[in-house]
C-alpha cells in the first residue's frame with residue numbers, strides 16, 4: 001500500500017562513476033573567452049534552475065573575473081511551480097550572488113525574456129558609444145544559452161533563430177561573432193550577444209553531483225548508464241511524490257521493477273517480449289527533462305546548505321591541475337583494482 005512506502009533516505013555513493021567531462025572544446029572555448037574579455041562589457045552566466053549549487057563552475061569566475069556579471073537561472077519552468085517554497089528558494093539564490101544581479105528564465109515565458117532584455121539594454125554606462133554593447137553568454141553544457149540568445153533576438157529585433165539548439169550537450173562548439181539583440185542609435189550600434197560552447201566543471205567532487213549534472217543533461221547520455229541515471233531519478237521522484245509515476249507502477253525503490261513496467265506499458269520490448277530496460281530508462285529521463293514526472297529542483301537550496309557549500313568551496317575547490325591529477329589517480333586505482341581481481 002502507498003501509505004506504508006518508505007523512500008530511500010540516501011542514494012549510494014558510486015565510486016566507479018566518472019567525475020569529469022572536461023572536453024577539448026571546453027578548454028579551447030574557455031581560452032578563447034579569456035582573449036575576448038577586453039572587448040566584452042558584461043558576462044551573462046547561465047545556470048540550470050534545477051541544480052543551482054551543483055552547476056556552479058568556478059572556472060567562469062576565475063577566468064572571466066573583472067567584468068560585471070548577470071546570473072540567469074534558466075529552465076525555471078522545469079523546477080518551479082511558483083509556490084511560496086519556490087519564491088523563497090529564489091530569494092536565497094539572489095542573496096547568494098549579491099551584489100551581482102540574478103534573473104530567472106523560461107524559454108516559454110515571454111515575460112522572463114523581456115525582463116532579461118530590459119536589463120541588457122537599460123544600463124547606459126555599459127554601452128560603449130562606438131561599438132555598441134558586447135555581452136558574452138557562458139554556462140555549463142546544455143543549460144540553454146543558445147535558446148536564450150534566440151529568444152532575446154526574436155523579442156529584441158524580431159529576427160529568427162541565429163544559434164543551433166538541441167537536447168544533448170555540445171551543440172555549440174565555437175564562439176560566435178556576436179548576434180544583435182537590440183538596435184542602437186547609430187550605424188553598427190546596438191546590443192550584441194556572443195554565444196559560447198558550454199564548459200563543464202573540471203572535476204566533480206562526488207558521484208551524486210555528477211548524477212545531478214547528468215540528469216539535467218549537462219553530460220552526454222552515453223557517459224553514465226541510463227539505468228543508473230533512471231535509478232537516481234527514481235530516488236528523487238520518491239522523495240518528492242511517488243504518485244508522479246503512478247501511471248506505470250505503485251511506489252517502489254527498485255528501478256528494475258519500474259523500468260519493466262514502463263517497457264510493457266510503452267511497448268519498449270526486445271525480441272521475445274523482453275523489456276528493453278535501457279530504452280525505458282532513457283525514455284523516463286527524457287520525459288523528466290521535458291517537464292513530465294514532476295517539476296522540481298535536485299539541489300537542496302536552504303540557507304544552511306548554501307553556507308555549507310560556500311565553506312566547502314573555500315576549503316577545497318580544486319584547481320584544474322589538481323582535478324586532472326585526481327582523475328588520473330582514480331583511473332590508476334581502477335586499473336590496479338581490475339588487475340588484482342584478475343590475478
Ligand SMILES: Nc1nc2c(ncn2[C@@H]2O[C@H](COP(=O)(O)OP(=O)(O)OP(=O)(O)O)[C@@H](O)[C@H]2O)c(=O)[nH]1
Pocket residue numbers: 074075076077078105106107108139140141142143144145146147148164165166167168169170171172173196197198290291
Ligand atoms: N523547458 C525548457 N527547456 C529549455 C529551456 N531553455 C532551453 N531548453 C532546452 O534545453 C536544451 C538545450 O538548449 P540549448 O540552448 O541548446 O543549450 P546550450 O547551453 O546552448 O547547449 P551547448 O550547445 O551544450 O552549449 C534544448 O533542448 C532546449 O530546447 C527552458 O527555459 N525551458
